[in-house]
Amino acid sequence: MTGVPGKLSCADFQAHLPELIASGQDVANHPHIQTCELCRALLADLETIAEAARQLFPSVEPPDEVWQHIESAIKSEAATEPAHRSAKGA
Numbered sequence: 001m002t003g004v005p006g007k008l009s010c011a012d013f014q015a016h017l018p019e020l021i022a023s024g025q026d027v028a029n030h031p032h033i034q035t036c037e038l039c040r041a042l043l044a045d046l047e048t049i050a051e052a053a054r055q056l057f058p059s060v061e062p063p064d065e066v067w068q069h070i071e072s073a074i075k076s077e078a079a080t081e082p083a084h085r086s087a088k089g090a
């Protein structure tokens with residue numbers, strides 16, 4: 001089932017996740033996270049990575065590189081799921 005109005009798919013949510021985190025939003029309270037165990041687990045993984053980055057660079061923000069790495073990791077993970085997206089661009 002796709003295209004439910006107002007409801008993000010996991011792929012859509014995960015595509016925006018790095019931006020949400022990077023912009024300092026409270027991702028843990030995001031409506032999708034509240035309802036999606038899969039993405040909650042993914043976020044926990046990301047937080048582990050982010051925490052490791054903070055320990056490596058305790059006095060600086062995680063460099064963009066780190067988020068880009070996380071973003072590409074998410075995209076490759078999302079790409080392994082069967083894609084049932086009807087609308088791919090217009």
Ligand SMILES: [Zn+2]
Binds near residue numbers: 010011040
């Ligand atoms: Zn999800």
